[in-house]
Amino acid sequence: MRASEPYLRDLQFRGFVEGLTLLDKQSLPLCHYFGGIPYALPPTKQFRWARPRSLPPCFRYGTSASPGKYTGSCGVCPQPQPNEDAWDEDCLQSNIYIPIGDPPQQGWPVLFWIHGGFLQFGNANDSNPMKMLSDTDCKAIIVMPAYRLNVFGFLASPELLNVSSDTSANLGFWDQRLALEWTWQNISYFGGNASNITIGGYSAGSHSTFHQLAYDLGLPDNKCIVRRALMMSNGPGLQPKSLDEAQDQFDELLQALEIPRELSAAEKLLKLRSLDARTLVDATTRIKYHQFRAVTDGSFVRVGLMREIDNGSFASRMKTRGIKLIIGECKDEHNVYGTWRPPSNDIDSLFQRLQADYPTASCKALMRHYYPGGKLPTDCQDWKQAFGCIYADIQIHHLERGMVNALVRHGAGHLIYRYRIEWRAACCDRRWPKDWGVTHGTDMVLWFWGDGDSLNKAEQQLIRAAFHDNLAKFIKGEEVEWGTQHPLHIRTLKANGSVKCEEDRWLEEGLKVWDILKEVGTTRQTVAARL
Structure with missing residues (x-):
């Protein structure tokens, strides 16, 4: 266990909390830490698949005589990974990291960081920003929320929406939103600046960042929270499946669980809520549509969201609020992506695998474009x-x-601000095979300054110059020096450690696929959304 000392903080009307001051090997402070602080009431029992519930106004984390102890970590939503001992449906909590020292006059800038995992697995406890906060200029409070995943966070069907006013689709996104609102309302008690919040994430956390940004842009100015966004190794994705398509997955899940389809929606929900988490997770691994992702519900995910990007309304809102965006990729993302629930080695299996994630019409269009004549590239x-x-x-x-x-x-x-990573730190060899190259996740050691591993002096110098000094400025809200000549230029960290601002050689093919998907990207919405 890392060396630490108790750290007490008065959260005023929210009460007193005890966290930790985390220490390095020389017993010098790295940062302050609070683990597993609830931002919502538990989504368990009769509240499984209900919209997350805010903490009541009378909620207190502790008293001066008996502070709430938050020295552990967030609960881990049940998931198809071999760590069942850590599972806890009571997972709507955040880990909070605070720099050492006095905050700026307006408070520390805030980074609201969403973990990845294909929206199916992962947790808020895996990232390690301690050395970033102690050793770099990137001084910010970092809030890392846990949220509901897979069947617990993204089960959807028209039936569920009509059971009661509490049930909802896209619960994982609603969890993230409530955690963001909690941060906005409470971060000043931790020394943060609620008017200077950057949202960001990696992989599915980046995809979540897009949807949180989209939701925030749809709100009136007096309710908006986001000031900047970091979308790292993921994009907006497709317009999500309709509720009608989600019903197919719901029916398939019921069949796997031997729940009769002729039951009423309320009876189905009651039976689903009576099952243990292990049974539910196991059932999701046996069905065709095994990926539980967002749906177009007309509430959190607007109908025609992709059209908003294409017709300029998304850009207009970003310009009105001055929201800046860092977005980019790694060179060899596919080597990790190909390991998640891969298909059998034939084209039909690949087509079926894509349907687990995407609307069928989009899958058909992609198959025609990528594999004309059914041939392997x-x-x-x-x-x-x-x-x-x-x-x-x-x-x-x-x-x-x-x-x-x-x-x-x-x-x-x-x-x-666009980027591309083609360089890999030596410490990545402990987590990813060398022949996978600069694959998905290898750059987290760059952004989080080792992310729990060690960078040598030369690597640290390279990373500062390539991106990290600019990352610190971005999160603070200062002007960055990106070096690109025009907005479609990419700032690239090359394999030899040099930085080159260059033209995007993959832009033409990307736009071709974008246009193909645009033709089939309007999600059919025959079930009225409950707003």
Whole structure:
């Protein structure tokens, strides 16, 4: 266990809390830490699949005589990963990291960081920003929320929406939003500046960041929270499936659980809530539509959200609020992407695998474009590798380019900072095979200054010059020196450690795929959304 000392803080009307001051090997302070602080009431028992509930006004974390003890970590939502001992549906909590020393006059800037994991797995306890806060200029309070995942966070059907006013789709996104609102309302008690919040995330956390930004842009100015955004190794994705398509997945889950379809919606929900988490998770691994993702519900995810990007309304709102965006990718994202629930080695299996994530019409369009005549691409060894490549293109490379191009086309280019990582730190060899190259996740050691591993002096100097000094300025709200000549230029960290601002060689193909998907991207919405 890392060396630490108790750290007490008075949260005023929220009471007193005890966290930790985390120490290095020389017993010098790295940062302050509070682990597992609730931002909502537990989403358990009769509240499974209910909209997250705010803490009541009378809620106190502790008293001066008996402070609430938050020295552990967030609960881990049940998930299809072999760590069942850590599972806890009572997971609506955040880990909070605070720099050492006195905050600026207006308070520390705030980074609201959303963890990744395909929206199916992961937790808020895996990232490690301690050395970043102690050793770099990136001094900010970091809030890392846990949220509901997979079937617990993204189960949806028209039936569920009609059971009661409490049930909802996109619960994982609603959890993130409530955590963000909690941060906005309470971060000043931790020394933070509520008017200077950057949201960001990696992988599915980046995808979540897009949806949180989209939701925030849809609110009146007096309710907006976001000032800047970091979208790292993920893009906007496709317009999510309709509720009608989600019903197919819901029916398949009921069948796997032997719950009769002829029951009323209320009876189905009651039976689902009576099952233990292990049973539910196991059932999701046996069905065709095994990925639980966002749906177009007309509430959190607006109908025609992708059209808003294309027609300029998204850019207009970003310009009005001056919201800047850092967005980018790694060179070899596909090597990790191809490992998540890969298909069997044939084209039909690949098509079925894509349908687990995306609307069927989009999948058909992608299959026609990528595999004309049903042939394996010449640059792929087998269909499993082909899946990794197409999955990375849609989740990251191509859809990111379509979004950025639309923002630039509608006059928001001055708000965009693009990057690409082609360099890999030595410590990555302990987590990823060398032959995977600069794959998905390898750059987290860059952004989080080792992310729990060690960087040598030369690597630290390289990372500062390439990105980290600018990252610190960005989060503080200061002007960055990106070096690009125009908004579609990419700031690239090359394999030899040099930085080159260059043209985007993959832009044309990305826009081609964006346009193909745009033709089939209007989600059919035949069930009235409950607003």
